[in-house]
Amino acid sequence: AQKITQTQPGMFVQEKEAVTLDCTYDTSDPSYGLFWYKQPSSGEMIFLIYQGSYDQQNATEGRYSLNFQKARKSANLVISASQLGDSAMYFCAMRDRNNDMRFGAGTRLTVKP
Amino acid sequence: GAVVSQHPSWVICKSGTSVKIECRSLDFQATTMFWYRQFPKQSLMLMATSNEGSKATYEQGVEKDKFLINHASLTLSTLTVTSAHPEDSSFYICSARGLASLSYEQYFGPGTRLTVT
Numbered sequence: 006a007q008k009i010t011q012t013q014p015g016m017f018v019q020e021k022e023a024v025t026l027d028c029t030y031d032t033s034d035p036s037y038g039l040f041w042y043k044q045p046s047s048g049e050m051i052f053l054i055y056q057g058s059y060d061q062q063n064a065t066e067g068r069y070s071l072n073f074q075k076a077r078k079s080a081n082l083v084i085s086a087s088q089l090g091d092s093a094m095y096f097c098a099m100r101d102r103n104n105d106m107r108f109g110a111g112t113r114l115t116v117k118p
Numbered sequence: 119g120a121v122v123s124q125h126p127s128w129v130i131c132k133s134g135t136s137v138k139i140e141c142r143s144l145d146f147q148a149t150t151m152f153w154y155r156q157f158p159k160q161s162l163m164l165m166a167t168s169n170e171g172s173k174a175t176y177e178q179g180v181e182k183d184k185f186l187i188n189h190a191s192l193t194l195s196t197l198t199v200t201s202a203h204p205e206d207s208s209f210y211i212c213s214a215r216g217l218a219s220l221s222y223e224q225y226f227g228p229g230t231r232l233t234v235t
Contacts, residue, residue, distance in 0.1 A: 012227055038221050048229045050162075055222035059201055096161060104150060106213070108162045 007032040011109035018087045019117050025072070026082040026112045028056050037101040039080040041071065044094040044111075053095075055079060085113030087116045122214050124227035130235055131202055139197045139230045141212030148214035153185075156209040156229075161216045168195055171175035177187075202234040 008031040018024035029074060030039065037058045043051040056064045056071045064071045072081040097109040128189055134148040141151060150169050154162040154199045167184075168174035168189035176182045186198040195214075211229045 021164055040224075042226075048156075048211075048231070050211065050213075052222075052224075052225035052226075057221055066202070098225070104215070105164055105167055106152065110161050 007034070007037075007099055007101055007103075007107055009097055009099055009107060013112045014030045014094035014110070015113045015115070017115050017117060018084075020089060021086055022106050023083060023085045024087055024097050024114065026084070026097075026114065028080045028082065028109055030080060030097075030099050032099065032101050032102040034103075037099055039071070039073070040098040040100070040106065041069070041080075041082045042098060043091075044096060044107075046093070050096075054082065078091050082115075087099050089118060092116045120144070120214075120216075120223070120225045122148075122225045122227040124210075124230050126230060127228060128231040129233070131232070133203055133234055134201055136198055136200045137202055138205045139199075139210055139212075140234075141197070141214070141227050143193050143214045143216070145224070146214075146216045146218075148195070149192065149217045150194040150215045151189055151214075152213040153187060153195075153197050154205060154211045154213065154225075156211060158209075160213060165197075181185055188219065199232065202232070204234045207232055207234045 010029045013105045039056045041053040049099045054066045054069045056073045070083045094111045100106040121161045123142045125140045154167045156162045165180045166176045174187035189195040212227045
């Protein structure tokens with residue numbers, strides 16, 4: 006069974022600084038996808054970034070980058086130049102061959118002015 | 119990106135009654151739909167997966183007779199919470215993928231907040 010672990014219940018970052026949100030995963034399936042979503046207080050799930058297990062390069066999307074270390078089974082999200090609007094819950098998720106997407110416990114990020 | 123809608127966005131019902139939540143894919147054919155439940159300050163927990171025209175596959179611990187899922191068409195899935203109790207109060211989110219969806223594509227609805235009094 007797949008498992009996704011986010012060990013940081015809460016993180017604080019100063020505005021304009023970078024922050025790393027941790028995510029580790031466990032699966033026996035060689036083919037899987039890793040996702041990061043942002044959930045503001047409104048509850049909507051906002052897709053941020055995706056990394057496929059066979060992708061050779063780390064994914065990047067604007068200020069978001071995914072530090073994919075396959076051997077360590079980690080997929081940390083790096084947010085550069087934090088903005089006040091980045092304050093939200095962040096969820097790491099994985100989908101394997103079963104096609105089910107499952108989520109980690111989440112990290113609440115607070116950006117301080 | 120593709121749009122998934124949910125209706126209603128919030129609902130209050132009395133204990134013992136049933137409530138239906140609709141999930142629609144607006145601009146693509148959703149061959150697979152997923153239903154999640156999220157309690158306050160917790161993560162999204164997968165309840166069930168449904169493929170169009172097939173019976174839903176429920177996660178362990180989710181009562182299929184209590185949470186009825188119907189995926190009768192490629193654009194509509196419904197979740198009916200039967201004989202609701204206060205402990206069923208939660209945020210319910212649907213998600214959908216199409217046959218032609220790329221690896222990174224999975225679209226989420228805006229969620230339905232259910233309060234059972």
